[in-house]
Amino acid sequence: MSRPGSPEKSELLKGTLDMLILKTLTVQPLHGYAIAQQIHELSDSVLTVEQGSLYPALQRLQKKGWVTSRWSESPTGRRARYYTITASGRKQLGQEISSFDRVLLAIHRVMEGA
Amino acid sequence: MSRPGSPEKSELLKGTLDMLILKTLTVQPLHGYAIAQQIHELSDSVLTVEQGSLYPALQRLQKKGWVTSRWSESPTGRRARYYTITASGRKQLGQEISSFDRVLLAIHRVMEGA
DNA sequence: CCCATATATGTAGAAGTCCTACATATAATA
DNA sequence: TATTATATGTAGGACTTCTACATATATGGG
Numbered sequence: 001m002s003r004p005g006s007p008e009k010s011e012l013l014k015g016t017l018d019m020l021i022l023k024t025l026t027v028q029p030l031h032g033y034a035i036a037q038q039i040h041e042l043s044d045s046v047l048t049v050e051q052g053s054l055y056p057a058l059q060r061l062q063k064k065g066w067v068t069s070r071w072s073e074s075p076t077g078r079r080a081r082y083y084t085i086t087a088s089g090r091k092q093l094g095q096e097i098s099s100f101d102r103v104l105l106a107i108h109r110v111m112e113g114a
Numbered sequence: 115m116s117r118p119g120s121p122e123k124s125e126l127l128k129g130t131l132d133m134l135i136l137k138t139l140t141v142q143p144l145h146g147y148a149i150a151q152q153i154h155e156l157s158d159s160v161l162t163v164e165q166g167s168l169y170p171a172l173q174r175l176q177k178k179g180w181v182t183s184r185w186s187e188s189p190t191g192r193r194a195r196y197y198t199i200t201a202s203g204r205k206q207l208g209q210e211i212s213s214f215d216r217v218l219l220a221i222h223r224v225m226e227g228a
Numbered sequence: 229c230c231c232a233t234a235t236a237t238g239t240a241g242a243a244g245t246c247c248t249a250c251a252t253a254t255a256a257t258a
Numbered sequence: 259t260a261t262t263a264t265a266t267g268t269a270g271g272a273c274t275t276c277t278a279c280a281t282a283t284a285t286g287g288g
Contacts, residue, residue, distance in 0.1 A: 014273090014274060014275070015273095015274075017274080017275085050275080050276060050277080052275070052276055052277070052278080053274075053275050053276070056274085056275085057274085057275090060274090076283095076284070076285090077283090077284070078282090078283060078284070079282095079283090
């Protein structure tokens with residue numbers, strides 16, 4: 001993920017990519033390129049998923065059984081691999097969200113000097 | 115950083131460690147061990163900074179000029195290296211907080227389907 | 229018709245952070 | 259006396275992400 005407007009490298013929030021991808025797939029199956037577009041647009045162009053992050057991530061998710069894929073045709077008529085979230089993937093997403101919220105709250109406490 | 119209660123590895127929120135360390139140093143200079151304790155306690159034991167992350171991070175911050183250090187004596191009478199945040203470090207902290215908030219909002223938008 | 233751009237997938241190599249495990253040393257406590 | 263807490267640090271590896279590259283097709287402007 002990169003953040004336009006911030007020239008420095010962002011190591012910030014590594015590990016949220018899987019969560020974001022799984023989330024976009026809860027609405028409907030999508031191909032990789034469309035997933036990246038969704039994340040970019042929904043985030044008001046703050047988040048950009050690079051190809052070099054996107055496709056390895058999708059392979060990772062599939063290897064773990066959280067998504068399945070099949071070749072199909074995109075609305076533009078080009079071949080595209082569509083990804084579908086599995087039951088296991090939905091469970092994983094729920095856990096990642098819980099974990100994310102928990103860590104976020106913890107960080108907030110530290111930053112506020114609790 | 116590891117999170118007790120979550121057996122799985124957390125890649126979550128990588129890159130926030132520098133911000134957390136700098137924040138704890140805004141109150142007063144501290145030695146490494148005390149910084150880790152602060153983060154652990156303020157986060158209600160959710161965040162644990164491992165030695166293998168802590169000391170390399172402190173060296174990193176010093177190399178970038180965001181903290182300075184000097185050998186001194188801890189309240190327990192042992193030798194300890196005390197770290198002080200620099201003006202440059204405070205500026206960096208401000209930028210990291212802005213960046214963090216911005217990315218967080220963006221993630222929130224994606225997760226809410228905005 | 230041609231060329232640039234958008235769509236679409238993927239790999240290779242490197243950078244960087246973080247973790248586990250180890251090594252060392254002293255003070256306090258049981 | 260032995261273990262735990264305090265205190266610093268390194269080595270090696272795992273993992274994610276980025277940049278850059280490679281490939282291919284469809285569309286729209288000139």
